[in-house]
Amino acid sequence: MPAEALRPASDTPPVLDPRLFPQDFGQYGARVEHLAQQLAATVVERDRQGGSAQAQRELIRESGLLTLAIPQRYDGQERPWPEIYRIVRYLAAADSSLAHLFAFNHLQVATILLHGSPEQQRHWLTRSVQQRWFWGNATNGRDTGLKLQAREEHYELNGSKSFCSGALGADALVVSAPRGNSASERVFLLLPSQREGLAINDDWDAFGQRQTDSGTVQFENVFVDRDDLLVSGGQSPRSSLRVGISQLILTQLYLGNAQAALNAALRYTNEQARPWAGSGLASAGEDPFIQKRFGDLWLSYRGALLLAENAAERLQQAWEKPALGAAERGEVALLIAEARVATARAALDITAQIFDAMGARATASRYGFDRFWRNVRVHTLHDPLDYKVRDIGNWLVNAAPPTPSLYA
Incomplete structure (x- = not known):
């Protein structure tokens, strides 16, 4: 272009x-x-x-x-x-x-x-x-409905995967399946999306993040060459950085929605909101209660942003190390947990409370301001924030970093 x-x-x-x-x-x-x-x-x-x-x-x-x-x-x-x-x-x-x-x-x-x-x-x-590929995934680790079976010279995939973000319309997929008979260990493999026996469904219907193409993928006797299996990374501290990369993606989605909500609310307040009848003020922007609300939301956003940027910098440092140690991996995981919780809380507050500043007229569907909260609410349920907070507390009390898992 x-x-x-x-x-x-x-x-x-x-x-x-x-x-x-x-x-x-x-x-x-x-x-x-x-x-x-x-x-x-x-x-x-x-x-x-x-x-x-x-x-x-x-x-x-x-x-x-x-x-x-x-x-x-x-x-x-x-x-x-x-x-x-x-x-x-x-x-x-x-x-x-x-x-x-x-x-x-x-x-x-x-x-x-x-x-x-x-x-x-x-x-x-x-x-x-x-070929300018767009990658999607079928890697939901909690969904164990997919089986990888060995044949004489290849493997076969049978079953299904849910929450497959980006799968519909993708050129190729990263897929995960249990390794052998173990539900706790998995192997990643790569498949072109047009592989015979692979069906990608348009059945995603959440109230937020409504166009993430995160439906169900079904596999029926799908051929998998042995070279399609990604096996060299193993379960090393460095390979487990995939979880951190994923978790920090969520923080960016939270912050992006929070930024957009604040941006839209400030513009609406200055251009369209009316002062409360009993305030005696000429404009909504002069109202000290509205000013205080925006001030509080801004502080919440700024604190979360700084945590997210700090975690991203530390992730990059870990990414650049060919031999990452378990202790450093644990430190990065803690920073990412802090960022994930702080950004989720800030974004939920900001995307909900902007309406207190804008007023009832801002709930008109033509503005679509509710989408910010809906997007954040859906994605903050990706994996429980309470367990992130527990990990932070366990580190504080017992000096125990998060144990590598599908979400930490």
Whole structure:
């Protein structure tokens, strides 16, 4: 895409007020802003419709941003995770569902880098760059309805997986299945989405994150070559960073919704909200109670943002170490748990309390302001926050870092 086409129109405002939410995407600034504006233009209507936003997925593909996590040796752009997360966060402010799909594409790339052999990485990732692949997943670790069975020269997959974000419309999938007869250990494998016997269903129907293509994938005698299994990563401290990458994606989605809610509420308050009749004030923005509410929400957002950025920086440091120790992995996991809890709490508060500042007229469906809370509420249930808080408390009381698991 030529640079001129990526440059946002001068009369089109950015998705977020840059004075309050400064962004720095380096060389990708024009692409990110242009994509965000394209997604934001139709997000309210598409949120009401639900279903699959395949046209918007193509906008992401055309942006050239799907290869950010792929190393340069495989012809990718090899950007650090903090930079990728900032882009995810900004896109989430424009459209939380499509930002989820964008981010999960990079999670699958990370899975290949953490669990694949050098030969597998080269084969799949160079192909991904050349053919502009969009990756989806079928890796829900708690869903044990999928069986990987050994045959003479290959394997077969039978069963189903739920919560398969990004699967519908993906070019290839990362799939997980129990290793042997063990439900607690799993193996990752890679499949082109057109593999015979693989059916991807459009049956996702939550009240938030409505266009994440997170339906059910069914497998019927699906052929799996032995080379399709990612086996080199094992269960090392470094390979378990996949969980941290995933958890920090959730924090960016929370923060993006929180930013968008604050941005929308401030604009509405200044442009449309009316002062309370008994206040004696000329505008809603002069009301000290509204000012205090926004001040409290801003402090909540800022504290959560700093925790998330700190966790992302530490994750990047761990990512760059070929031999990551268990102790350092535990430290990173704690920082990620702190960020996940703080951002979830802040986003839930912000996306709910903006209505106290804006008033009843802001609940009109044409604004779609409720989508911010719905998106956050659905995603904060991904795995229980209480267990994250328990992990933090266990570390404080007993000096025990989180035990590596599907979610920690």
